[in-house]
Amino acid sequence: MRAVTYDSYASDNSRLKVGRVPDPKVGPGQVLIEVRAAGVNPVDWKVMTGGLDGMMDAMFPVIPGWDVAGVVRGRGPDTPDFVDGDEVMSYARKDVVGAGTFAQYVAVAADDVARKPASLDWNQAGGLPLVGMTAQRSLDRLEVGQGDVLLIHAASGGVGSLGVQIARDRGARVIGTASEENHEFLRGLGAEPVAYGDGLVERVRELAPDGVTAVADFVGGQLDTTLAVLAEGGRHVSVADNTVDQHGGHWIWVRPSGAKLAELAAMADRGALTVEVAGTYPLEKVGEAFDASRTGHTRGKLVITP
Incomplete structure (x- = not known):
């Protein structure tokens, strides 16, 4: 699959590149999501600088990104929660920094996945979780x-x-x-x-x-x-x-939870919540999205669209 990666920490975008990496393995209790949109968050580029190295291990090359909205394309053993074709979203942070969401596919624990609200488009849903x-x-x-x-x-x-x-x-x-x-x-x-x-x-x-x-x-x-x-x-x-x-x-440090994310989805579907999207970027322009995020003056969400 195609993905954005960096092979070492860096204070700028110099280590970012787009290339082919192995498809994710899908373990027990996981779903494979075909990524339609992935929100950009300041933590993404802060992790790239090594800012969380004292808290979280990293497995290089790292695929950045912790937000995702997309379509279920596979399931690991004993995962009855979803079926192929389901439209879903997730705050997909893992215990080790590595296999993130700025890619064509990502494997996520089913417990961390919620169904995408019909009221939000892909970009809005991809920008909502974190x-x-x-x-x-x-x-x-x-x-x-x-x-x-x-x-x-x-x-x-x-x-x-x-x-x-x-x-x-x-x-x-x-x-x-x-x-x-x-x-x-x-x-x-x-x-x-x-x-x-x-x-x-x-x-x-x-x-x-x-x-x-x-x-x-x-x-x-x-x-x-x-x-x-x-x-x-x-x-x-x-x-x-x-x-x-x-x-x-x-x-405050938020935890992945499909159940809590589903509460936000329900809010969206009853008209109580929407997501402002400030801009969208293909994989090749993740560096530009990081630069926009670094300004600290973005209204709403920046979103990667693989």
């Missing part, structure tokens, strides 16, 4: 619900825009930071936008004079602001700052 489940896990940990006032840092990004929708569906009021050009987008999702930068604390306090009851940091570097706007007894999480644990918060 960002959607990260937002979902963050809000689960915060126990966000009716009556909460939630501040989301980086609300117009991939994780943030899903977080807004999930929180609104749970009955929370949402304040979201974003650049001015993305304020109308956030209003369309049901959030009250505020510009980030100098004066952010005051702007949040104008909207929530008594403070916010919860904060979800989806960008990092926001701890001082978070603590300044939290009401007494407020809760906070971050996906990018592991020091929040020292200040009463929680550092």
Whole structure:
């Protein structure tokens, strides 16, 4: 099959190449997915730099990519969960960095696979798993619900825009930071936008004079602001700052789960959730997608289409 690979860690895209690699083996309890779309996430290029080497082993050459939407084309022994032809999606992170989703095929544990919602096209479904489940896990940990006032840092990004929708569906009021050009987008999702930068604390306090009851940091570097706007007894999480644990918060790291992903699929099919796609790229342009992701200013998801 054709796939994107890199054969060593690198701080840039110099080790990326597209070529032929062996088709994946499909073990017990796994399904083989023909990839139609695979979301790009900052963790993909951060892994390539060796940023997670202290946490996860890598088996070179590495095929990057942890998101996938596609069609089941094979099953391992004792895998009655799906049949060939099923349209599915998955957060396909494995314990070892290696056989990722920027390829024509990927083998994934059936327990980590959910059926693709009919309401989302392939690109939207391919961009949903990691960002959607990260937002979902963050809000689960915060126990966000009716009556909460939630501040989301980086609300117009991939994780943030899903977080807004999930929180609104749970009955929370949402304040979201974003650049001015993305304020109308956030209003369309049901959030009250505020510009980030100098004066952010005051702007949040104008909207929530008594403070916010919860904060979800989806960008990092926001701890001082978070603590300044939290009401007494407020809760906070971050996906990018592991020091929040020292200040009463929680550092979030999402786990693969077909069941949790199916909850997001059900939200999409009842019209409560959609995925903004910022751009699509063939395998040959994964480096361009990584460069776009590195800017940190993408609204919505970048997607690889093998």
